[in-house]
Amino acid sequence: MEKIAIISDIHGNVTALEAVLADIRQRKINRIFCLGDLVGKGPNSDLTVDLIRQHCEKVVRGNWDEYIANESEFEAIQWHQALLGPGRIAYLSKLPFSIEFWMSGKYIRLFHASPRSVNERIQPWDDLALRLSLFEPSELCGEQLPADVAGYGDIHGAYLQHPGGKTLFNAGSVGNPLDITQASYTVLEGDYGSRDQASLNLQFVRVPYDIERAVQQAIDSQMPQLEPYIRELRTAEYRGKDA
DSSP states (O other), X not given: OEEEEEEOOOTTOHHHHXXXXXXXXXXXXXXXXXXXXXXXXXXXXXXHHHHHHHHOSEEOOOHHHHHHXXXXXXXXXXXXXXXXXXXXXXXXXXXXXEEEEEETTEEEEEESSOSSOSSOOOOTTSOXXXXXXXXXXXXXXXXXXXXXXXXXXXXXXXXXEOGGGSEEEEOOOSSSOSSSSSEEEEEEEEOBTXXXXXXXXXXXXXXXXXXXXXXXXXXXXXXXXHHHHHHHHHHOOOOSSOO
C-alpha cells in the first residue's frame, strides 16, 4: 500500500505550505501531488513555486497559475508576476491539466476545478448532474475514460461525497481555506498503479499554522488586496470573487 498526499490552492502562503509539508514528512509520505493555484492572493508566490517544484512529484495548473502566466492589465496580477520572475512564470505556463492513474482497481482523475476547465466552479451543493459530470473526461484529459474517483481543489472547502456510487472529493486549500482556519489536504492510500481491486482509503487532514505570521508577511510585502486577504486568513470567510 502506498500513500499520496494531495495538496491544492496554496496561493502564496508559504507559512501554511511549510506546516503542511512538515505534517506530510511526519507521516512519512513520499509522494505529493498538487492540484494548482500555487500563486496569487498571498505574498510569497515565488517561495511557494520553489517549494512545490522541490517537493511535488506531479503538479497541475489552476486558474491563478493560468492568469499569472499570461499578460494582464490588472495591477494585482502584475505585482505577482514581478515577484515571480520569468523563470517561474515559464514553469507555471507549462503545467499540465490533469493527473490520472490507477489505484487499487479504481481510475482516478485529479484536476483543479473541473475536467473541462480551470475556471468552472462546482460546489458540493450544486445539481447532481453537474457533480456527476466531474467523473467524465474532456479533450483536455489524458485518457478518455470516466473516473471512478475524481478529486479537485479550487473552491477552498474540503468535502467527500459518493454520487452515483463513485467517489468525489475536494482537497480543500492549504493557504487560503474558506471552511475553517486551518490548512487542508488529503491522503490517498492504496495500490498505486494497480488495476486489481484492493482497499482504497481517503483521509482528510487539517493542519494548524501560524496565521498571524502569515498576516505579518503579507503586511511586510505591501502586496495588493491586502485587507481582503488578511480577513480570509483570520475568518475563513470568502471575499466574494476571484478565489
